[in-house]
Amino acid sequence: MREVTAFAPATVANVSCGFDILGFAIDSLGDKVKVKLTEGSALKVVEIQGDEGKLPFESEKNTCSVAIQAMLDQMDLHVGMEISLYKGLPLGSGMGSSAASAAAALVAANEVLGKPFSKEDLVPFAMEAERIACGAAHADNVAPSILGGFVLIRGYDPLDVIKLPVPDGLHCTLLHPHLELKTSDSRSVLKQQISLKDATMQSGNIAGLIAGLYKSDFPLIGRSLKDVIAEPSRALLIPGFYELREAIKNVGALGSGISGSGPTIFILSSNESIATKAGEVSRKVFDEIGLGVDVYVSKVNVKGAFIL
Amino acid sequence: MREVTAFAPATVANVSCGFDILGFAIDSLGDKVKVKLTEGSALKVVEIQGDEGKLPFESEKNTCSVAIQAMLDQMDLHVGMEISLYKGLPLGSGMGSSAASAAAALVAANEVLGKPFSKEDLVPFAMEAERIACGAAHADNVAPSILGGFVLIRGYDPLDVIKLPVPDGLHCTLLHPHLELKTSDSRSVLKQQISLKDATMQSGNIAGLIAGLYKSDFPLIGRSLKDVIAEPSRALLIPGFYELREAIKNVGALGSGISGSGPTIFILSSNESIATKAGEVSRKVFDEIGLGVDVYVSKVNVKGAFIL
Structure with missing residues (x-):
């Protein structure tokens, strides 16, 4: 058959x-x-x-x-x-x-x-x-x-x-830290009520991100990669999250965030070289806090x- | 000088x-x-x-x-x-x-x-x-x-x-009903806390609207023209708001909303003929409730x- x-x-x-x-x-x-x-x-x-x-x-x-x-x-x-x-x-x-x-x-x-x-x-x-x-x-x-x-x-x-x-050149670095994070825990920390101000900021950023994808405007994509709704609560469950954000910005990555409900973190970069460097500096951050991590560098699949 | x-x-x-x-x-x-x-x-x-x-x-x-x-x-x-x-x-x-x-x-x-x-x-x-x-x-x-x-x-x-x-052909009908609406009143009815569900719906719709503008996709623009944050409170201050929405959809307009903090209402349409018809049926709605209205039909200015 x-x-x-x-x-x-x-x-x-x-x-x-x-x-x-x-x-x-x-x-x-x-x-x-x-x-x-x-x-x-x-x-x-x-x-x-x-x-x-x-x-x-x-x-x-x-x-x-x-x-x-x-x-x-x-x-x-x-x-x-x-x-x-x-x-x-x-x-x-x-x-x-x-x-x-x-x-x-x-x-x-x-x-x-x-x-x-x-x-x-x-x-x-x-x-x-x-x-x-x-x-x-x-x-x-x-x-x-x-x-x-x-x-x-x-x-x-x-x-x-x-x-x-998908803008040409856009690469993703995925970091999978060796820690268990239950989806139910990731969900339970989410606030069910948010301020009008935060909702408006989130709208502005998703609008900017969509425009950035259409314009292939990497700086705009980077400026828009901000989550004021889920991330502030969920990032606390992932050690090193904010140190990593600083480190990857210093090597020119566009931005980072939590993939799904975590614990994987994604980083977006405008080319493979930066995506690879972002992976290296992220690994160092996790090394310093004694947490193992798998690092994958990849194009966005089209x-x-x-x-x- | x-x-x-x-x-x-x-x-x-x-x-x-x-x-x-x-x-x-x-x-x-x-x-x-x-x-x-x-x-x-x-x-x-x-x-x-x-x-x-x-x-x-x-x-x-x-x-x-x-x-x-x-x-x-x-x-x-x-x-x-x-x-x-x-x-x-x-x-x-x-x-x-x-x-x-x-x-x-x-x-x-x-x-x-x-x-x-x-x-x-x-x-x-x-x-x-x-x-x-x-x-x-x-x-x-x-x-x-x-x-x-x-x-x-x-x-x-x-x-x-x-x-x-701005997609080619996009037209706006502006309806200025003869009623006074203080900005302070329009502001005071806004809820300062909103649900995560509503914030997510709003994000989906603004993302869809931005994509619709880039794609010149009129049906997508129409599907995205929804406001679950400000409109449910503010529409109550404008008599005829929802009757008008029904009427303009029936003549093929993409959607409608409150302009600024009102009382003007905007309607978006894919061409001038629909925009004009939308103005006519809206005028009837206001006539029936005995409210005067100024109607303007215009391209989106670029x-x-x-x-x-």
Whole structure:
């Protein structure tokens, strides 16, 4: 029977002033999913690698099968599939791990079925997987993982997904410090009421960031990378956060923020050389406080999930 | 002695989801200011027309002279000027009346002095006039009145003014209902604390609006024209506000909102024909509730203040 393997990239959501509405995809880091058509009408997760035994095989709990099932339900189609998941992303890191699995699964399954859906169409199915994995059907990781580039989620009622341009040269440094940060803790520190002044500042900055992406205006992107809503609370959970911000500004990076709900930190830079230097100085900051860190330097991915 | 007359357009600030950060300029409606170099070192407001005797002649209170004085102070220059103000805009209407006077005064005075400043440089001087006129040195009227087009005020610390593109065909209908609305009342109804959910929706919409302007995507502009922060409180002060919104959507307009702190309402449309129809159906709404209204249909002005 026909089988297809797809790759879907890691993603950064909650891009600073883009709290809950903006995400982008990373090159090379990501998950792979193999989907094989079988007899019968059951989805079976038959193999999971790279998860240290933490992910569920039950098809109603695994993000790959949940996403594919949502697609099949929409088509009212009953087919069997064997699903193999090869994790390239650490779990619970803030790099969109569950989103990448769902995205790769959908792109592979869509190909196996002869592409009944466009990539844009796949986003709502992946959101169902996020509902299982994170408790909320967010699109700010799954949409960029599927579509690539910077993606704005304007709103959810109805879902409004807008692909934004990626300036040439824009690079991301991802820092994954070796500390555990529960999403529930990251959520619980968020203030549910904010001042009109802070809301207005956040609006000004997200507007500036969108304009900066369209204009390829790196200084404007840098000036706009400020989050006055989530970051002030969440940064306290990540040792070294503000020291690192100083250090990366000194080597010319545009700015930094918390990726998703952390603990991964993203840094944006106008070229690879600065992105690499930003990674080096960040590593020193974490060394000094005795915290291990994985550093990845990457272009912003513009093509999203693809068939291998 | 040399004399110059300049025109500066009306402006719409608080553009729906762009509360406090976004403004745009209107064609043809506006104020004119004549500036004449004189002996001595005093600024004198010698003539004011079209204000029904409401505006002050004292140079420390008139927005024209206050703006010019801020410019002269920056240059450490002591010259005399006679200033004549010809109001084309109603006072306290929410169309940026004080801003247009200051903008026209600055552009004329800058020309008289041989253009020591760029247009962008003039914005902070006009903000000093807003401080006198409105109690706060806002830039969201003065910047578009001087520069034209859509202007984003990303932030104030330091001032960061970004000119945005204007899609071809975009038209504005301005409705000035004959009712008095004090800025202090409009301000006092604003909630000073807002929910995280509303702040996130506002961010999504302003991001969508900026993207829509860059993409010339009229449906996206329409979907983004939502204000969940200021409008729900302020709309209650303007009879017919929501009936009008229904009526203009039915004729194909993109959306509507309160201009500045009201009572003027702006409507955006993708062409002049729809903008005109939107004005007609709006007039009917106000007729039915027995409220007089002035209706203006105009392109979005892209050149800002200019020498006559």
